[in-house]
Amino acid sequence: MSTEFVDDVSYLTLLPISLIFVVICLFSLLKKKSKAIMAVNGVFWNEEKLQRLKCSVKNYDWGKIGSDSEVYRLYSANSEGNKLDPHKPYAEFWMGTHESGSSHVVKKGKVLANGNNGFVVLNGRCGDLQGDTLKSWIEKNPNVLGQKVVEKWGYELPFLFKVLSVAKTLSIQAHPCKELAEKLHIKDPSVYKDDNHKPEMALAITKFEILCGFVGLEDLQKILKGVPEISQLVGAAVVDQVLNINAEDGEDAVKAALKQLFTLIMSASENVIAEVLLQLISRLKKKDELTAEEKLVLRLEKEYPGDVGVLAAFLMNFVTLNPGEALCLGANELHAYVSGDCIECMATSDNVVRAGLTPKKRDVKTLCEMLTYKQGRPNILRGFKVEGTNGRTRRYRPPFEEFEVDHCDLPEGTSTQFPAMAGPSLFLVTEGTGFVRTSFSMEKIRVGDVLFAPANTKLGVESSGKRLQLYRAGVNSKFL
Numbered sequence: 001m002s003t004e005f006v007d008d009v010s011y012l013t014l015l016p017i018s019l020i021f022v023v024i025c026l027f028s029l030l031k032k033k034s035k036a037i038m039a040v041n042g043v044f045w046n047e048e049k050l051q052r053l054k055c056s057v058k059n060y061d062w063g064k065i066g067s068d069s070e071v072y073r074l075y076s077a078n079s080e081g082n083k084l085d086p087h088k089p090y091a092e093f094w095m096g097t098h099e100s101g102s103s104h105v106v107k108k109g110k111v112l113a114n115g116n117n118g119f120v121v122l123n124g125r126c127g128d129l130q131g132d133t134l135k136s137w138i139e140k141n142p143n144v145l146g147q148k149v150v151e152k153w154g155y156e157l158p159f160l161f162k163v164l165s166v167a168k169t170l171s172i173q174a175h176p177c178k179e180l181a182e183k184l185h186i187k188d189p190s191v192y193k194d195d196n197h198k199p200e201m202a203l204a205i206t207k208f209e210i211l212c213g214f215v216g217l218e219d220l221q222k223i224l225k226g227v228p229e230i231s232q233l234v235g236a237a238v239v240d241q242v243l244n245i246n247a248e249d250g251e252d253a254v255k256a257a258l259k260q261l262f263t264l265i266m267s268a269s270e271n272v273i274a275e276v277l278l279q280l281i282s283r284l285k286k287k288d289e290l291t292a293e294e295k296l297v298l299r300l301e302k303e304y305p306g307d308v309g310v311l312a313a314f315l316m317n318f319v320t321l322n323p324g325e326a327l328c329l330g331a332n333e334l335h336a337y338v339s340g341d342c343i344e345c346m347a348t349s350d351n352v353v354r355a356g357l358t359p360k361k362r363d364v365k366t367l368c369e370m371l372t373y374k375q376g377r378p379n380i381l382r383g384f385k386v387e388g389t390n391g392r393t394r395r396y397r398p399p400f401e402e403f404e405v406d407h408c409d410l411p412e413g414t415s416t417q418f419p420a421m422a423g424p425s426l427f428l429v430t431e432g433t434g435f436v437r438t439s440f441s442m443e444k445i446r447v448g449d450v451l452f453a454p455a456n457t458k459l460g461v462e463s464s465g466k467r468l469q470l471y472r473a474g475v476n477s478k479f480l
C-alpha cells in the first residue's frame with residue numbers, strides 16, 4: 001500500500017466527518033442560544049423569543065364609550081374573539097406586571113393530546129393559550145430583565161405602560177414620592193395598594209387636555225382680583241397676603257401663601273362650595289365673552305356639579321398637548337387629565353391621592369400636605385430622533401429612571417431597527433401591519449399586538465401594508 005493512497009483515504013474520510021462535526025456544533029450552539037423549544041402542559045413554545053401578551057382593560061366611568069375609545073379599539077384587537085360591550089366606557093389599557101391589571105403571556109403551538117385532535121381555540125384564536133401572568137413568567141425567566149435591571153429593581157418590570165381614552169375629567173390628583181408611598185401603604189393598604197412612587201408621562205395620541213401644576217404668581221393674583229367668589233371664600237386676609245407678595249419675597253413665601261389658599265378652598269364644606277359655585281356659574285353664564293379657563297370651569301361643573309375641583313381648576317395650568325407632545329408628572333405634582341387619548345407610562349404603581357372631580361375616596365389633608373406647590377407652565381417634551389433608526393423613531397425621555405417611551409412611525413414599505421437595550425421593552429402596535437425580526441425569530445404584527453422583548457434583543461421592524469405605528473416602553477436608557 002503506497003503512502004499516497006493512505007493520504008487520499010484519510011482526506012476523503014475526514015472531510016465529511018469534519019463537516020458533520022461543524023454542523024452538530026452549530027446546531028448545539030443555536031439550540032443553546034434559543035434555550036430550546038420546550039413542552040409546557042403539552043404545548044410547544046419557545047422561551048426566549050419575543051413574547052406576545054394579552055393585556056387588561058379598565059372600564060372606569062370617565063372613559064370614552066365603545067368605538068369612540070382608542071382603548072376599546074386596541075383592547076378589542078388584543079383580546080381577539082372576546083365580545084366587548086360597545087356601550088361601556090373603555091378608560092385604560094394596561095400592559096405590565098402590576099397585580100391590579102396583569103398582562104398574560106400567550107402560548108402558541110400545537111397541543112399534543114386533547115379532545116380537539118389538534119389545536120386549542122381560546123378567545124377565538126387558533127393555537128393561542130393564555131399562559132402565566134407576565135410577572136410570574138419573568139420570575140421564572142429573570143435573565144430577560146438584564147443584569148442591571150435585576151440589580152436595581154429585582155425580578156419586576158419597573159414600569160407600567162398604558163393607553164388612556166378620557167371622555168370626562170379624571171380626579172384632581174397627585175402621586176406620592178417613594179417615602180410617602182411607603183407610609184400610606186402601611187396606613188391604608190386597601191386604598192394605597194403598593195409602596196412604590198408613581199412618576200408618570202403622558203404622550204398625546206389625539207389632542208390631549210391636562211390640568212397640571214399651579215399657575216404663576218402673576219396669574220394667581222389676577223384670579224383673586226377677577227374671581228370674586230374665590231376671594232370671598234378664602235377671606236380678605238389671605239387675599240391681601242397673596243396680592244402683596246412679589247417674587248423678591250422668595251419662592252418659599254410664595255409657596256406658603258399658595259398652600260394656605262389652596263388648602264382653604266379644598267377643605268371648605270360641601271354646602272359652602274355648592275353655594276360659591278352657584279354664584280360663580282350664574283355670573284359666568286351672563287358674561288358675553290369667556291376666557292379659556294372660564295369655559296373649562298363651565299365644562300367641569302357640568303361633569304361634576306357642586307364639586308370643589310371646579311374651583312381648584314382656576315389655580316391650575318390648563319395645557320393642550322398636540323399629538324406627539326408629552327408631559328412629565330413628577331412625585332407630589334397636582335394634575336388632572338381632562339380629555340383625549342394618550343400613551344401613558346409610569347413606575348409600576350397604582351398609588352393615587354385624590355381630592356376633587358371624583359366619586360372615589362378623597363384624601364384632602366394628605367393631598368394638601370404632600371404637594372410641591374411648584375408654579376408656572378410645565379415643560380412640554382417633543383421627543384428626539386433615536387440614532388440608527390433612519391429618523392423613524394422619536395424618544396421621549398423623562399427625568400425618571402424607570403422608563404422612557406419611543407414612537408416609531410413607518411410609512412408603507414419602509415423598515416427600521418430598534419438597537420439592543422440593556423433592559424426589557426414592551427411594544428404596542430397602534431396602526432397597520434408588518435413584521436418584527438430578531439436574530440432567530442420573525443413575528444407578523446398588526447394593530448393591538450403587544451410584545452415583550454427581553455433585554456439585549458436587537459429588533460428589525462418593517463411595515464407590510466399601510467403606515468405602521470408602534471410605541472415602545474423600556475427602562476430609561478440614560479440610567480442603564
Ligand SMILES: [Zn+2]
Nearest residue numbers: 173175200335
Ligand atoms: Zn396621575
